[in-house]
Every structure is written in C-alpha cells, then in structure tokens.
Amino acid sequence: MLGLGFIIPVSLLGGALCVDFRTSLRLMLSQPICGGLLTGLILGEPFNGLLAGTLIQIMFLGNFFVRGAKTLDLPIAGVISAALFVLVDIKLAGDVSIAAMVMIWALSFGLLAGWFGYFIYRTLFFKLSGAVEPIIKKAMEGKLWYLSLLNFFMVAFNFLYGFVVLMVVLPVGYKTILYFVSTSWRLTGSVELLYIFLPFIGVGSLLRIQILKSQGFWFISGFLISAMVLVFM
C-alpha cells in the first residue's frame, strides 16, 4: 500500500516545480533531470530518480518553449516517472531483471500525465483568465493591491495544479504498474536497455535545432572527435 508519507512530499515537490515551470522564476529545477533527482532524494533513492528523470529529459532535449507556449508539463512528467520507478523498485526490492519494464510503465505514465495535464491546465487557465479583466480595470482605477493579490493567486494556482495532478496520478500509476509486473508475461532487461534505445529520440529532437544548419562544421567536429575518443580509447 502506497502511504501518504510518500505521496504528499512528492506532490508538494511537483507543485513547487510547476511554479518554477509556469511562472518566470526559471531556476530550471523543473527540468525533469533535476526533478527526477529531487524526487529520488525525497524517496531515498536519488540515483534511480535521476535515471528516470534523465530519460524524460533526453527525449525532449531539443524541445524549447518560447515564452508561454508550453506544450507538455515536463516537471510533472519527470516527477511522476521518477516517483513511480523508485516506489515500485523499492516494493520489488530492487529486482533489476525487470527494471526496464518498470521504467517503461513509469515513463508512460509520466508522459501521458504530462500531456493530458497540459490540456487540463490550459482549460482551467482560460476559464480563470476571464478574471484578469476586472483586475486590470481595478488596477487602472488605482486599486493596486489587486495586482499583488492576482500575483499570489497565480503562484497558488500553479502550485495546486501540480500538487493535485500528482496526488491523483501517483496511487493509480503505482497500483497499475504493480498489477502488470505481477502478471505471467514479463519484459526482462535492465534500465541500460532504455539508455541504448531512447536517446535516439533525443538526437532526432536536437537535430531539428536550426542553428545546427549554420554550424555544421562544429557539429561534425564534435561528432568525429567524440567518435575517435570512444573508438580508440
């Protein structure tokens, strides 16, 4: 049974990372590679958390959001993947033979929660944005404390959104993964398997960055130097 002692701290972390991601704090703790490590630290398995967070991060390497146009909740995806992987791994007493299977389920939950979570967030945000108009009007009339109120409301809204999504998804994901790993058919293999195959997605997303076209010399230099080091050393 997944206790509240695990769910609440991780959900609080998810809420805090959503504030970093959605407001302009931009300390970048919300990136899945950091979110995964922090989740792992909270749950007592920092390296496993980092492994899960990094896999999400690698897939979205060349994905950048320019002011406001955020299409997927990366912090939520990172925290959910890391938390589910760590918690199920603890439950299975670190059974490395099916670690790849657990990781695949954890990443699937993370990605889908990040995707659907984004649509929920957008719907809620557009509904609430109607409230901004009267506040602009009040501020223009000189009632400036409304601005501070709205600011704190937005921070609280972003925090609560992340907190609630994690509180809902974590128990469901945990039970679902435990159910599937207990069935007769199991995918065997370590997490290393995913570290071989999934980074190709990251290469695909990185190669779409326009500057690589104008900086072809440096790209090829990096490729060749690294290849020589790896092959000959």
Added chain:
Amino acid sequence: MVYIRFSYFGYGFGFYVEGVAIINLNIIWRLFLLQNLRNERLSDGLGFFFVLLPVFKKLSRGNDRMKDYIRRHLNYYNSNPIFSSCIIGAVQNMEERKEDVKDIDVEYIRSIKDTLSSVMAARGDYFFEVILLPLTLTIACIFTIYGLYFGPIIFLIFYNYYHFKFRVGGYYKGLNLGENVVNLILGQYLRIGRFMTAAVAFVAGVFTSIVFIRGYVFGGFRVVGWGFLLVAGVIWLRRKYSVRLSVILGFFATVLLIVIRQMR
C-alpha cells in the same frame, strides 16, 4: 573596512554598501514574478508594472501622480523575462532622472521602453531557449548516461550563472546606465552568443556520436539502423505535427521494438 547595512531605503528593504543601495530586495523578488501575470490583453504589462510599483509609489508621493504612471506603464509589454530586467532598470533610471534632473520627457521614456523590449525579446529568447538550455541540458545528460550524479548540478550552475547575471546583474546595469544599457548587454550577448552557438552544435555532435556508438556496441548495425529510422521519424513528425507527438510516438515505437526483440 567595507560598511554593509540592511535597511529601508525608499522602495523597500535592502542592503547598503558604504551608503549606496546595492541590493534592493523589494525590486529583486518582483523581477522573478514578471511573467506571472501574463495575459492576452497586456501580455507582461501587468508584471512590468508590478515590478516597478514600489518605485512609482515613491516617485508619485500622491494619488494623482500615480494615475500618470498607471496610464504610461500599465499597458502592453512583451519581452524576454530575463532580459527584461535591464529594461526595468533602465526605465527606473529614466523615471528618476525625469523627476530629479528633468532632462527627459515621458515620450522619450516610452519610445526607449518600446525599442528595448522588442530588441531584447528576440535576443533573449534565442540566447536562453535555443542556445543555453539545449547546451547545458545535453552536457548534463551526457554525464548521466555515464552514470555520473553531478550532471544536474553542472546544469543548474551553468544555466543559473547566466540567468542571474542577466536577471539581477542586468537590472543594476540598467539602473546605472539607463537607456545606454542596450549597448552593454548586446555587446555581452554577442560575445557569449557567438561562442555558445558553436558550442551547442559541438555538444550536439558529441551526444549524437555517443548515442550511435553505444547503440553499435550493444546490437551492431541493426540497432544503428533502427536509430537512423527513429531519428528521421522524429524529425519528420516534428516538422509535420508537433514536438510532443513526435516524442510520444517515438517512445511507444521504441517500446514496441524492445518487446518484439524479446519475443523473438
């Protein structure tokens, strides 16, 4: 001996060094919430006004003058949130000069604010989102692929160095230099940006070779062939549809391949 004092100075609490206010906490924490009030009508206009509110309160010294600041600054504003700090510092400098020295008028401040915001928007987005973030994250991911813990720490230090340099340092540059801040910031940006653009391409090349060589060592040309297909598929899907769709489809296609490999 350097004399440092924590005190209230006009806009809020902060630190004085030798009698000169160097860290104005009431403005600094507001800089980090600039984009929090983003909306379709004014974009970041509410956030911009919120950051400078303590300054306007001090300069207005009465309700009627505050209405003048509201009319002039509570309007449309759209720029990069990090580079905005320089603009905020420059506007504060000009507003204070308008009150004290009276060498500039409101129309001049408005035109400088509009020009700076459009210049900083494109440069800031390009530098932070297109260059710095992929560069630092790719380096961090390479470390983690090789099982090293400190990838995220290097990422946070590297990214936030430039983040704070332009967010907090940029505000003080703007405050000291006024409208001339644009030359300094863009000069810095051009110097760092040129090097970083080459660096991100170099690191992307390193990452690509690591991924393909590890794939070859693991499963020979079959895995490398699959890798080429996946890379091409992600690029095509991303161009045709969206980032998230390309990644999610790529992920499930990879899972399917792993399952098929096991079943055979």
